[in-house]
Amino acid sequence: MSVKLNCRQVGDVVVIDVEGKITLGEGSSALRESLRDLVSKGQKKILLNLGNVSYIDSSGIGELVSGFTTVANQGGRLKLLNLTKRVKDLLQITKLYTVFDVYDDEAHAVGSFA
Amino acid sequence: MVKTVDRLLDSTLDSVDSAEELVVEIAEQSGFPGDDLHKVGMAVRESMANAVVHGNRYNAHKKVRIRVSGSPERLEISVSDQGNGFDCECLPDPLQETNLLRQSGRGIFLIRAFMDEFHVRRLEPSGTEVLMVKYGAAPSKAT
Numbered sequence: 131m132s133v134k135l136n137c138r139q140v141g142d143v144v145v146i147d148v149e150g151k152i153t154l155g156e157g158s159s160a161l162r163e164s165l166r167d168l169v170s171k172g173q174k175k176i177l178l179n180l181g182n183v184s185y186i187d188s189s190g191i192g193e194l195v196s197g198f199t200t201v202a203n204q205g206g207r208l209k210l211l212n213l214t215k216r217v218k219d220l221l222q223i224t225k226l227y228t229v230f231d232v233y234d235d236e237a238h239a240v241g242s243f244a
Numbered sequence: 245m246v247k248t249v250d251r252l253l254d255s256t257l258d259s260v261d262s263a264e265e266l267v268v269e270i271a272e273q274s275g276f277p278g279d280d281l282h283k284v285g286m287a288v289r290e291s292m293a294n295a296v297v298h299g300n301r302y303n304a305h306k307k308v309r310i311r312v313s314g315s316p317e318r319l320e321i322s323v324s325d326q327g328n329g330f331d332c333e334c335l336p337d338p339l340q341e342t343n344l345l346r347q348s349g350r351g352i353f354l355i356r357a358f359m360d361e362f363h364v365r366r367l368e369p370s371g372t373e374v375l376m377v378k379y380g381a382a383p384s385k386a387t
């Protein structure tokens with residue numbers, strides 16, 4: 131298993147702890163299915179904790195963008211937490227860093243949805 | 245000393261992983277530092293993904309050829325598919341405001357960002373070759 135996802139509820143925010151690789155194939159599709167499942171259940175506040183993501187490729191970046199727009203199209207918000215240096219660098223060179231709301235502190239990130 | 249490898253791989257996602265592992269191993273043996281290993285690995289992953297998914301379209305009868313030549317001065321990687329080819333100049337710029345939220349289209353951009361040289365050429369009768377070069381500590385630029 132290239133990626134492990136764990137969803138937990140913090141107030142009215144769902145935090146998804148992502149561990150492993152978000153890459154073409156299993157990793158990207160697992161994240162896509164998880165986000166679509168939450169959106170279909172009406173969840174509008176989603177925080178993606180990427181602190182334990184060791185690798186992300188262009189397909190994984192595409193899933194983050196797709197998740198962002200899917201959630202936004204349903205009137206919700208998808209935010210990112212705990213980016214590793216490599217993920218942060220990738221989002222910066224692809225100019226996506228300013229598209230996402232990014233946080234280093236979970237309590238602060240959860241509070242930002244209020 | 246230059247280490248060279250030439251392999252034919254199936255058009256599967258497993259080949260993407262194994263090609264990345266192969267090239268990173270050669271880059272490491274050639275003395276490339278950790279940050280470069282990540283960049284080279286990612287460039288190979290992206291080019292292999294393009295070859296398998298867009299080039300050969302997972303066709304079990306088509307192969308991806310990867311050739312690697314590594315020395316402390318220069319790491320050269322060629323990835324060739326047997327697909328219908330693509331025009332690199334026609335790819336949309338992923339940094340343009342209107343393209344920022346597109347799901348795909350960042351692979352070639354990332355290869356260009358991570359490698360020192362990037363060339364694409366059509367193969368006859370069909371296929372595309374992507375040639376990528378990363379310079380080592382003592383660059384040996386192409387003449």
